Amino acid sequence: xxxxxxxxxxxxxxxxxxxxxxxxxxxxxxxxxxxxxxxxxxxxxxxxxxxxxxxxxxxxxxxxxxxxxxxxxxxxxxxxxxxxxxxxxxxxxxxxxxxxxxxxxxxxxxxxxxxxxxxxxxxxxxxxxxxxxxxxxxxxxxxxxxxxxxxxxxxxxxxxxxxxxxxxxxxxxxxxxxxxxxxxxxxxxxxxxxxxxxxxxxxxxxxxxxxxxxxxxxxxxxxxxxxxxxxxxxxxxxxxxxxxxxxxxxxxxxxxxxxxxxxxxxxxxxxxxxxxxxxxxxxxxxxxxxxxxxxxxxxxxxxxxxxxxxxxxxxxxxxxxxxxxxxxxxxxxxxxxxxxxxxxxxxxxxxxxxxxxxxxxxxxxxxxxxxxxxxxxxxxxxxxxxxxxxxxxxxxxxxxxxxxxxxxxxxxxxxxxxxxxxxxxxxxxxxxxxxxxxxxxxxxxxxxxxxxxxxxxxxxxxxxxxxxxxxxxxxxxxxxxxxxxxxxxxxxxxxxxxxxxxxxxxxxxxxxxxxxxxxxxxxxxxxxxxxxxxxxxxxxxxxxxxxxxxxxxxxxxxxxxxxxxxxxxxxxxxxxxxxxxxxxxxxxxxxxxxxxxxxxxxxxxxxxxxxxxxx
Numbered sequence: 001x002x003x004x005x006x007x008x009x010x011x012x013x014x015x016x017x018x019x020x021x022x023x024x025x026x027x028x029x030x031x032x033x034x035x036x037x038x039x040x041x042x043x044x045x046x047x048x049x050x051x052x053x054x055x056x057x058x059x060x061x062x063x064x065x066x067x068x069x070x071x072x073x074x075x076x077x078x079x080x081x082x083x084x085x086x087x088x089x090x091x092x093x094x095x096x097x098x099x100x101x102x103x104x105x106x107x108x109x110x111x112x113x114x115x116x117x118x119x120x121x122x123x124x125x126x127x128x129x130x131x132x133x134x135x136x137x138x139x140x141x142x143x144x145x146x147x148x149x150x151x152x153x154x155x156x157x158x159x160x161x162x163x164x165x166x167x168x169x170x171x172x173x174x175x176x177x178x179x180x181x182x183x184x185x186x187x188x189x190x191x192x193x194x195x196x197x198x199x200x201x202x203x204x205x206x207x208x209x210x211x212x213x214x215x216x217x218x219x220x221x222x223x224x225x226x227x228x229x230x231x232x233x234x235x236x237x238x239x240x241x242x243x244x245x246x247x248x249x250x251x252x253x254x255x256x257x258x259x260x261x262x263x264x265x266x267x268x269x270x271x272x273x274x275x276x277x278x279x280x281x282x283x284x285x286x287x288x289x290x291x292x293x294x295x296x297x298x299x300x301x302x303x304x305x306x307x308x309x310x311x312x313x314x315x316x317x318x319x320x321x322x323x324x325x326x327x328x329x330x331x332x333x334x335x336x337x338x339x340x341x342x343x344x345x346x347x348x349x350x351x352x353x354x355x356x357x358x359x360x361x362x363x364x365x366x367x368x369x370x371x372x373x374x375x376x377x378x379x380x381x382x383x384x385x386x387x388x389x390x391x392x393x394x395x396x397x398x399x400x401x402x403x404x405x406x407x408x409x410x411x412x413x414x415x416x417x418x419x420x421x422x423x424x425x426x427x428x429x430x431x432x433x434x435x436x437x438x439x440x441x442x443x444x445x446x447x448x449x450x451x452x453x454x455x456x457x458x459x460x461x462x463x464x465x466x467x468x469x470x471x472x473x474x475x476x477x478x479x480x481x482x483x484x485x486x487x488x489x490x491x492x493x494x495x496x497x498x499x500x501x502x503x504x505x506x507x508x509x510x511x512x513x514x515x516x517x518x519x520x521x522x523x524x525x526x527x528x529x530x531x532x533x534x535x536x537x538x539x540x541x542x543x544x545x546x547x548x549x550x551x552x553x554x555x556x557x558x559x560x561x562x563x564x565x566x567x568x569x570x571x572x573x574x575x576x577x578x579x580x581x582x583x584x585x586x587x588x589x590x591x592x593x594x595x596x597x598x599x600x601x602x603x604x605x606x607x608x609x610x611x612x613x614x615x
Contacts, residue, residue: 001045008067009045012038017071018081020089021057024065028089030057033078035329037069059293060093075329076336083309095268095294095302098287104139105131105312106202112188113159113181114195116152118143122310129312130202134272134284142202149235150198153178158579158599161188165580167594201239203313204274204281210239254278256317258352260359261300262367266292269370270303271363273355274313285366297324304330304344314338317345319356381424384530388477391523391531392516394503398477399423403507403538404490405481406436406447407546413553414439416451417546420475421538433549445489448480452493478504481539484515491517507539566612568605576600577609588613 017037021030034040044057057064072078086094097103107119110126118139122129133139146152154172157165159181169180179186179194197209217232258273268290274282286307290299301324308314314337324330327344334342347353385397401421408414414436420427434454439446458472480490487506494502506515512532513522525532569577580598581587587595587609596606 103132204276
């Protein structure tokens with residue numbers, strides 16, 4: 001133990017908080033929380049038995065060279081801080097949900113006529129959220145089901161009761177996928193009643209929806225509105241079919257989540273069954289990175305903490321195969337999220353135990369499929385990286401590669417892109433784009449130099465262990481989209497910044513030639529080479545990312561120029577026009593009456609706008 005670490009241990013307070021354990025290189029390898037920082041952290045260096053977390057830390061105790069901590073006012077705050085730090089540092093010995101991205105939710109907007117859409121963000125904007133779901137496909141499945149049952153609007157028009165947003169409804173109205181609130185074909189009250197049915201359906205309360213629709217069907221039939229009665233009958237039957245498929249969890253009025261766990265090497269899967277009203281209303285499987293040294297209870301604790309910190313539906317009971325050491329803290333978090341008591345429970349026998357074992361079997365099957373796919377992908381990736389290292393005379397396989405591309409249109413709106421691959425896979429959260437500021441015209445060399453200088457100065461500016469350092473750490477290989485000229489320009493900047501030993505190559509498009517700084521002839525990889533395929537993926541991804549940004553800037557500039565010279569059209573009116581029509585071209589094509597119907601425009605201004613756009 002280093003003197004610095006000993007001094008830190010002596011200073012630890014008797015307060016709740018979060019601690020970060022670092023190795024000799026300053027890399028965060030574990031993040032933990034504690035009711036008492038002093039008691040919890042010091043216990044790791046004492047000779048005593050402990051729970052799963054203690055066993056995990058003891059297995060890597062010799063790697064710990066430094067320790068940082070942050071005090072909080074409560075364990076609940078420590079739980080939330082720990083989640084954020086695990087996502088930020090991705091420590092090797094913490095349990096982590098795969099892909100460290102935001103999981104998708106279904107959002108019911110807080111507008112006067114709400115929309116229903118998929119999202120990964122949870123702003124406090126008055127909307128209601130359902131989730132999280134394990135994947136986009138899970139969300140799509142739920143969205144497709146409610147779209148078949150309930151028509152709702154998907155447009156971004158600014159709609160208010162008693163005022164038309166547009167003159168004619170779109171195609172979705174005619175195919176019965178929307179009830180056209182934009183032209184006043186449905187009242188606010190009727191539309192909101194339908195949204196409430198969708199919310200009940202997403203909550204898993206399908207039987208309530210079915211009963212209400214059955215009443216409406218009977219009323220329509222009694223009023224001889226047989227067409228409406230038939231539509232409602234079909235909806236009821238569709239809901240009943242959905243309910244029929246959920247009967248495998250028939251425990252009367254049960255409200256619970258069931259978590260089945262499976263593990264293999266340093267991977268884990270958690271199968272979640274959501275049981276509401278005695279029926280299974282949802283099932284999803286989540287993949288995790290789980291250190292071999294962690295026991296099952298610790299892995300489950302990590303999942304519960306990360307999943308339920310964002311979950312919009314928390315039941316009174318969560319069934320688990322084992323209770324973690326910090327079960328009381330986790331139950332406090334669950335209760336806080338639910339707004340009422342919630343607990344973790346290990347069923348020992350009966351139907352609940354059978355359901356837990358079923359969830360575990362599902363998790364095992366998923367993990368075996370994922371592990372087989374992962375092994376195949378890993379084998380190909382490692383082969384590609386090893387082959388690339390040999391072809392480019394690198395000391396080791398380049399586990400982190402950054403690729404740069406420049407995009408412009410006739411010398412205007414020049415942008416640069418940086419994409420990152422780690423272990424042969426895209427790290428989209430670390431992609432960066434750069435708007436060229438100091439170069440005029442189409443100058444690829446100077447543009448590459450500006451981008452590289454701005455990027456690698458950031459590496460040097462980050463404090464050790466800071467978020468900035470994590471985000472901008474050095475790559476093992478830099479790939480420049482271009483030939484000898486672009487490579488020479490890049491090498492000049494890197495040498496100037498002191499990165500003389502950083503491996504950098506140029507990848508030319510025409511013949512897939514790889515240029516090295518100190519080699520006259522290019523490296524040519526076989527057309528069937530995994531290494532060549534990896535380089536092509538890198539280059540194509542950098543090009544796609546640059547082009548996407550460049551097109552967005554051009555579209556923004558085109559929209560601005562179309563409206564900028566119009567008298568009486570400021571930012572608010574421009575935004576209102578774009579909300580309704582989507583583009584300046586559609587404004588120019590629309591009748592004057594339709595433009596005048598946009599809030600804040602009026603007929604006289606609409607005529608001037610039309611004249612300005614058509615001129």
